[in-house]
Amino acid sequence: MPDTNTIEGEAPTEAPREDQAAPASEAAFAQESGGEPGPDRAWQQSAKPELSDEERMQGLEPEQLRRMMYDMLLARRFEEKVAESYALGKIGGFCHLYIGQEAVAIGAIHALRRDDYVMTAYREHVHALQCGITPNAIMAELYGRADGCSGGKGGSMHMFSAEHNYLGGHGIVGGQVPLALGVAWKIKYRQEDRVMQVYLGEAAVNQGAFHESLNMAALWKLPLVTIVENNRFGMGTAWERASSLYDISQKATAYSMPAAVADGMDVLDMYRVAREAHDRARRGEGPTLIEARTYRFVGHSMSDPVSGVYRTKEDVEREKQKDPIRIFADLLARTGILSQDELEKMDAEVKQLSEESADFADASPEPTVDELYTDIYADEDVQGRLYFDMRGA
Ligand SMILES: Cc1ncc(C[n+]2csc(CCOP(=O)(O)OP(=O)(O)O)c2C)c(N)n1
Numbered sequence: 001m002p003d004t005n006t007i008e009g010e011a012p013t014e015a016p017r018e019d020q021a022a023p024a025s026e027a028a029f030a031q032e033s034g035g036e037p038g039p040d041r042a043w044q045q046s047a048k049p050e051l052s053d054e055e056r057m058q059g060l061e062p063e064q065l066r067r068m069m070y071d072m073l074l075a076r077r078f079e080e081k082v083a084e085s086y087a088l089g090k091i092g093g094f095c096h097l098y099i100g101q102e103a104v105a106i107g108a109i110h111a112l113r114r115d116d117y118v119m120t121a122y123r124e125h126v127h128a129l130q131c132g133i134t135p136n137a138i139m140a141e142l143y144g145r146a147d148g149c150s151g152g153k154g155g156s157m158h159m160f161s162a163e164h165n166y167l168g169g170h171g172i173v174g175g176q177v178p179l180a181l182g183v184a185w186k187i188k189y190r191q192e193d194r195v196m197q198v199y200l201g202e203a204a205v206n207q208g209a210f211h212e213s214l215n216m217a218a219l220w221k222l223p224l225v226t227i228v229e230n231n232r233f234g235m236g237t238a239w240e241r242a243s244s245l246y247d248i249s250q251k252a253t254a255y256s257m258p259a260a261v262a263d264g265m266d267v268l269d270m271y272r273v274a275r276e277a278h279d280r281a282r283r284g285e286g287p288t289l290i291e292a293r294t295y296r297f298v299g300h301s302m303s304d305p306v307s308g309v310y311r312t313k314e315d316v317e318r319e320k321q322k323d324p325i326r327i328f329a330d331l332l333a334r335t336g337i338l339s340q341d342e343l344e345k346m347d348a349e350v351k352q353l354s355e356e357s358a359d360f361a362d363a364s365p366e367p368t369v370d371e372l373y374t375d376i377y378a379d380e381d382v383q384g385r386l387y388f389d390m391r392g393a
């Protein structure tokens with residue numbers, strides 16, 4: 001198994017301020033907010049059935065299983081390269097990595113068709129990759145260059161590609177959910193055989209927009225599959241400190257909507273649960289809420305520490321034992337689908353692709369000044385100037 005834990009320590013870290021609480025463990029936080037996690041609150045409790053290796057693979061062809069592995073490795077290596085480029089000052093602005101969470105989007109998007117839609121928040125590089133945007137176009141976007149998928153004007157949080165049915169990339173927490181509802185409504189209105197898959201973090205689910213959207217999606221039986229990426233933290237706030245209800249999937253009952261809990265560290269469990277939801281949507285039976293229980297192995301963003309304030313190094317190390325790449329690689333080795341040698345070859349290939357994407361981004365030009373006047377909503381005034389245009393002033 002290639003070493004997938006190389007990321008830690010590469011990000012610039014901020015020392016905790018003196019007036020901040022001493023590093024506390026997740027268990028201490030749980031205690032503070034209402035006692036030790038009991039059997040009803042235990043992390044990783046899940047409705048995941050006990051399945052044999054054969055059943056877990058759900059009849060998927062070896063080719064598709066190998067492709068999933070390739071995608072997981074590419075996601076990890078690509079983001080490791082992003083972290084390196086960020087540390088070198090090649091990437092500006094906020095930058096949130098998905099390291100540790102890869103199984104969620106990769107499993108769920110493998111269960112989609114190419115003409116279905118995907119929309120997510122700002123932790124989005126892997127969703128964009130999985131929708132088929134090339135590593136080159138994503139890295140160039142991160143570098144703010146003209147060959148980026150948003151012309152270098154969106155950056156890490158605002159990638160977009162209509163061609164790939166990838167609808168962003170949204171920086172306002174929870175803001176994408178009503179937008180996705182609108183797309184799902186469009187699908188039904190035009191009687192299309194498509195699914196709208198929308199992702200959000202667990203910290204977004206107590207916002208009004210989430211509830212209003214779920215209510216309307218259920219009322220109108222829209223083909224909306226909402227996937228909550230529950231990585232336990234909204235920046236540095238543990239879920240149990242922020243929500244009166246621990247089990248997010250239960251929120252669906254308020255809208256008479258089917259829900260499922262998926263193991264977000266298991267790409268095949270994500271695939272299984274997402275596929276059931278997509279089938280339901282395509283049969284015209286409406287939306288599903290999926291809670292994917294996962295964990296991020298890195299800081300909230302590139303400027304945040306991995307651990308030290310709201311979780312300890314030991315907490316992170318413990319969760320890394322459930323590395324989704326390692327879990328899946330072990331399964332594929334056990335079942336004879338991918339040998340260690342083949343895995344290492346695959347790993348070398350995606351590392352190379354990631355390196356090349358950084359070279360490509362470096363060589364790509366900056367967007368021209370004229371690009372400031374494209375892809376905007378501003379109308380021209382009577383003099384034919386854009387409202388904010390100071391060129392003629
Ligand atoms: C409406 C709004 N409020 C606050 C913020 C600042 N903010 C950025 S990320 C974040 C935490 C979100 O956590 P979560 O939804 O769990 O997603 P994760 O970062 O864990 O993927 C917050 C509060 C924001 N971007 N938008």
Ligand SMILES: [Mg+2]
Nearest residue numbers: 201202233234
């Ligand atoms: Mg979160």
